[in-house]
Amino acid sequence: MEREQVHKMLRDMLRARAFEERAAEEYSKGSFAGFLHLYPGEEAVAVGVIHATEPADYIVTTYREHVHALVRGTPSKAIMAELFGRRDGICKGMGGSMHLFDAERRFMGGYAIVGETYPIAIGVGYAILLRNLPEAVICFFGDGAVNQGTFHESLNMAALWRLPVLFVCENNHYQIGTEIHRHSAQTDVYKRASAYNIPSEKINGMDVLSVYSTTERLLKQIRNGGGPYLLELETYRFRGHSMADPGTYRPSVEVHSFTSQDPISIAAHELESSYPTAEEIAKVGPDCITQLTEQAQQTGHLLEQDLELIKKDIENEIDAAVDFAMNSPEPTMDECWLCFQNNQRAETLL
């Protein structure tokens, strides 16, 4: 793994974490209302997957999608302004937190009805097929979404017509408050793909590096006509389902066990591993982040400073995003109608 690539991914994970924590803060202050589903804990999924995409690929996501848009390249200020419902939001204040769209970056939307991402993804995939282009669609969904009919309907069609879709299950073990053993007879999501002759695998979604390299390999295969694939990523959200959910239904031992696997710590660890040497890392062991940090400080290498610089940068970026959002005007009802009738301007209806 290139040190630069790891740097970029770590940076995006830290941006993601900072963005979401700040969004929660603004929400609590009353800067905006509505539903707000946050991503802390799951960063390795969006970051690992989306870093492996090409600009020509398409991304379809759920309502927990700020980070996906951010990593795809939508400016943080345009996302924050959308959360605030302002005119300069990426959707002009018409979509909000759960409905981020960015056509320019082939970001096909955040969908707030569970199970909608599959039909959209196979539709985009079908268009790619008709156009015969080397492009792929990444279709995100949660473990709770695999019990919707559209999962089965769409996987069947994806397989029938060999559509270029990578189905990515962000398995955080919970459909809101119902744990996977209480909502799914088959708790290994990837196994369900075999019913449609779609190859699949499950990997650790807390490890951004393996998420990245696996996705990169799969997307290459898909763009080359390899047909659909299902990738299950085991992850965990540190917060409740949404800001309306304190997450009290989860045993603290479970929360703790995943917190110790925080993907950001893991990525930081990997970054450290390229400096000092691999032997030194091996000696320290994989789960000794604190030890390594201390060791790094003792050897006086630049990592800690790098990290501080990155963090400072991000803090400035998020501050600027919030300022931008706060100062962006409210959209008017005229603008609202323009968005609604945007596609009929050239037409005579009556």
Add this chain to the structure above:
Amino acid sequence: MHEEILYWQALNRALDIAMAKDSSVFILGEDVGLFGGTYRVTEGLYSKYGEARVRDTPISENSFTGLGVGAAMIGMRPVVEIMTVNFALLALDAIINMAAKIPFMSGGQYAMPLVIRMPGGVAKQLAAQHSQRLEHTMMNVPGLRIAVPSTPQDAFWQFSQAIESDDPIILLEHELLYFTKGVLDSSIEALPMHKAQVRRKGKHLTIISYSKHALVSLQAAEQLAQQGIDTEVIDLRSLSPIDWETCIESIQRTHRLIVVEEDCKFAGAGAEIVSELTERCFFELDEAPIRVAGMNIPTPFNAKLEAASIPQVEDIVAAAQGFRLPS
């Protein structure tokens, strides 16, 4: 070119022309390909354009309609055929939550050049699950446009316009119209998709209807004419948007209104039409408007009861006779 043609042939012609002209047009649905379409609308297209553009789908209404939505978002012009309007109930998420919302929620970033065709209405003894009319459900959804052609000419025009439009369009086709004959004149300029048409001029009262019941209303108007009641018949051609101006202009001359619909009376299309026109023409109306509509009952299988549950020519005639006309 001026020719006699069946309703399904007019739809088939429109689709064929669009597919020949624009490679982004494709059709998908159950049995649209090899089989040629339940009502023959896609006949001959599978062999002409190939299976990728005339795609037979599994029985998965919500997902293949949603597939159309996704493809439309990136510039394709999908035509989705839902075998009957009754099955569209399984696709309402794709229609209402996706197709109708995405262009708006994205702040106008995405177009939705999607056409969804649905045969429907009371046909011949198909029983309650296969005889529904769902226009009221679609009408209540901002973002959907609904065309309800009653003639081969309109079927050809409105389907062609729907394919060219960047909005999602629902085409409701009455199952008993597919084998009706009419003139198709390709040399005359098409009416705008949502423009209503006065099918018969009259001075005593206005009947507003759509789809098959616009034709039933015309038959009633002929009978009424023999009794000296001169009836104007407006075929709406579209249920969203509705061409209110044509309706108002007529009421200003006749001062009496009957709305005829095959759908159930309660909270149906007629309720919207009557209330809007009452609000806008209250002082033009000499008498309370009347709705002649389907009963609020699931459609019975028995043929006589089935017929009795929806408006017939004589029901419309009787309603018109109830008006106190100037002598």
